[in-house]
Amino acid sequence: MKERIAVVGLGYVGLPVAVALAERCGSVVGFDIAASRIAALRAGHDATREIDSARLTSCGLEVSDDPAVLEEAGTIIVTVPTPITAERRPDLTPLQRACETIGPRLSRGALVVFESTVFPGVTEEICGPWLAQHSGLVQGRDFALGYSPERINPGDTVHRLETITKIIAADSPAALARMREVYGAIVDAGLHEAPSIKVAEAAKVIENTQRDLNIALMNEIALIFDRMGIATRDVLAAAGTKWNFLPFTPGLVGGHCIGVDPFYLTAAAEKLGYRPEVILAGRRINDSMGQQVAQKLVKLLIGQGVSPCSARVGVMGLTFKQDVPDIRNSKVPDILAELAEYGITALVGDPLADPEEAAREYGIALSPPQDMVELDALVLAVNHAAYLADPADLIARVREGGVLVDVKSALGRASLPEELVYWSL
Numbered sequence: 374m375k376e377r378i379a380v381v382g383l384g385y386v387g388l389p390v391a392v393a394l395a396e397r398c399g400s401v402v403g404f405d406i407a408a409s410r411i412a413a414l415r416a417g418h419d420a421t422r423e424i425d426s427a428r429l430t431s432c433g434l435e436v437s438d439d440p441a442v443l444e445e446a447g448t449i450i451v452t453v454p455t456p457i458t459a460e461r462r463p464d465l466t467p468l469q470r471a472c473e474t475i476g477p478r479l480s481r482g483a484l485v486v487f488e489s490t491v492f493p494g495v496t497e498e499i500c501g502p503w504l505a506q507h508s509g510l511v512q513g514r515d516f517a518l519g520y521s522p523e524r525i526n527p528g529d530t531v532h533r534l535e536t537i538t539k540i541i542a543a544d545s546p547a548a549l550a551r552m553r554e555v556y557g558a559i560v561d562a563g564l565h566e567a568p569s570i571k572v573a574e575a576a577k578v579i580e581n582t583q584r585d586l587n588i589a590l591m592n593e594i595a596l597i598f599d600r601m602g603i604a605t606r607d608v609l610a611a612a613g614t615k616w617n618f619l620p621f622t623p624g625l626v627g628g629h630c631i632g633v634d635p636f637y638l639t640a641a642a643e644k645l646g647y648r649p650e651v652i653l654a655g656r657r658i659n660d661s662m663g664q665q666v667a668q669k670l671v672k673l674l675i676g677q678g679v680s681p682c683s684a685r686v687g688v689m690g691l692t693f694k695q696d697v698p699d700i701r702n703s704k705v706p707d708i709l710a711e712l713a714e715y716g717i718t719a720l721v722g723d724p725l726a727d728p729e730e731a732a733r734e735y736g737i738a739l740s741p742p743q744d745m746v747e748l749d750a751l752v753l754a755v756n757h758a759a760y761l762a763d764p765a766d767l768i769a770r771v772r773e774g775g776v777l778v779d780v781k782s783a784l785g786r787a788s789l790p791e792e793l794v795y796w797s798l
Contacts, residue, residue, distance in 0.1 A: 376447030378555065379404060381471050383414065383436065385421050385629075385699070386488055386523040387452035389534045392424050393559040395434035402435045402442045406474075411438045420727070422698060423527065443478040448486065448555055451475070451500075452523065454629060455489045455637070456702075463492065463637050465499065472500055476507025479516055484543075484551050486519035490634050492578060492641035493571040496520045497544060517548035520570045521556060522577030527628075528697040538562045542573035581634040582652055587621040588631070589655035592662055595623040595798040599669070605798060606782040623798040624781045625666075625704035625754070626659040627693035632702050663707025666780060666798070670750055671715050673776045673794055679749050682716035687745040687770065690755025691723040691731060695781075698725040705754045706735045719752070720745055724759050750776035756783035764788065 378398060380391040383405040391403040405411055413419070414436045417426040435442070443449060453467040468489060475485065485504060487496050501512040510516050521541045526532050539560040543549035549566065556564055567573040595605040605623060612618050626632050635656055639649045674684050693703040705721075712719050720740040723731075731737045745751075751771050753760060760767060764784055771777055774792055777784075782797040789795050 375399075377402065377445050379443050379446035379449045381405075381443070381449060381451045381475065382453040382467075383410060384452070384454065385423060385527050386525050387450075388414070388419060388421065389423055389525060390450060390452060390488070390523075390559075391434050391436075392428065392432045393534055394555070395432045397558045398555070399433075401433075402437060402446070404437055404440065404442055406438060406470075408438045411436050420698065421527070423525075440474050440478060443475055444480065446483065447480065448484045448551065449475055449479075450486045450488060450521075450555075452488045455491055455633075456629070457633050457636050461636050463640050465491075465495065468495070468500055469503060472503035473507050476504050479504060479508040479510060481510060481515050484517045484519055484548055486521055486543075486552060486555075488521055488523040490522065490577050490581075490630070490637060491574055492637040493574045494641075496570050496574060513544060517544055517551075518570065519543040519548055519552045520573045521552065522573060522580075524580075527699060528694060535559065535561045538565055540565045540567055540573050540576055542567040542570045544570060578634050578638045581631045582638055584621075585626060585631050585635050585659060586651065586655040587619060588624065588626055589658040591621045591623040592626075592658050592798065596665060599796075599798075604786070606785065622781065623662075625662055625693075625707075627702045627704040628699065629693075629701050632656075632659065632704070660704075660707075662798075663704045664711045666752070666754075666778060667708045667711030667715075669796060670712070670752065670776065670778050671717075673778070673796060674750055677749075677774060677776060677794060681712075684717055684749040685747060686712065686717050686719040686750045686752070687740075687748045688719045688721045688752045688754050689723070689745070689760055689767070690753065690757060691721055691726045691735075691737065691739070692755055692757075695756045696725070696758055698727065700726050700730060700734060703735075706737070708752065708754060709737070720748075723755070723757075725757060745770050747772055748775060750778065752778045752780065753783060754780050756781050768793065 377400045380387050380403045383403045395401040417430040451471050453471045456464045458464045501518050505512045524537045539556050541552045541564050598605045635652050639652050642649050671681050691705050692700050721737050722740050728739045731739050748771050776794045779797040786795050
């Protein structure tokens with residue numbers, strides 16, 4: 374492939390795409406506005422842990438925080454985040470800024486492909502006009518649009534960019550053919566050609582909405598079974614013996630996808646005069662789970678004769694998911710905030726989270742392992758492999774007769790001392 378390709382945004386999504394393209398397609402540049410990120414990548418370090426140092430330094434990828442590198446690109450792939458506002462509305466600011474950066478440097482005849490999760494219509498009706506405004510070019514004549522939703526699963530070593538079927542869609546047959554050539558070179562699992570960009574956008578936004586709702590169902594039944602005195606883990610093990618029972622489990626739902634994407638769909642629906650009931654109900658349940666965990670912990674402490682105000686509580690894990698360093702939209706701070714309502718200032722530890730980022734984003738000072746001792750209660754909030762490798766170490770941190778809250782049922786009651794008060798979702 375002779376044309377130069379640029380990838381805008383070098384996070385969890387963009388970096389694997391850029392590296393794969395550099396390895397298989399030749400002339401590729403990755404652009405990111407964060408100078409610190411570019412410096413780290415040039416030094417062979419990926420803070421997301423998605424690309425190892427050896428691959429990063431040998432792939433031939435050029436990286437830069439100078440937008441001038443976009444000027445010669447025939448294809449530009451945009452992988453910036455699409456968060457939500459404090460009011461839980463879609464925040465297209467990163468996309469707008471990306472278009473403002475690309476526009477003045479957009480070459481006539483270029484193809485701009487978006488991978489960011491959006492509601493149907495954003496690529497053609499919002500991003501396209503932004504690009505036209507800042508480039509002076511005509512959408513559909515002077516430049517083409519495409520959409521290929523990202524399906525990156527952080528920390529997953531099996532389901533990778535190369536092994537996941539890639540959806541592609543474009544605003545013309547010619548543009549789709551170009552996308553077929555670009556993505557066909559790096560995705561071994563094959564391509565699915567959606568009939569329109571809107572269909573591809575809709576497919577992406579419902580993927581995580583479906584998962585969100587299934588987890589919400591598990592969370593709700595976990596709350597019900599807790600009141601019945603039944604272990605949800607045991608119920609799911611029994612129900613899972615049926616061939617068509619789906620293997621979802623309860624837990625905290627954070628991160629930059631599952632806890633965010635449904636709001637893009639619901640916002641679009643509400644603009645059309647339809648208020649989604651099921652989707653929003655699932656969001657309410659999942660967003661309440663941090664509070665539910667904290668309230669249960671307080672009750673267990675009181676049951677053991679420990680005053681919450683004087684309780685020494687440790688929380689293990691801050692990232693949104695096990696074995697990844699990303700703390701964006703983590704729901705562990707929800708636990709901490711609810712505990713604070715009862716006068717509990719919990720110690721928080723995480724071997725993967727960046728202490729500076731934790732302090733900046735949440736005002737949390739991460740505690741070293743040696744401080745997590747003589748605890749009245751320990752919350753295993755994120756089941757990092759480092760924690761599960763030595764359960765005895767976790768148990769030893771809790772005083773005799775103390776409480777262990779195992780949010781994801783990673784340990785199980787049978788493996789723990791009888792005198793330890795144990796609870797899980």
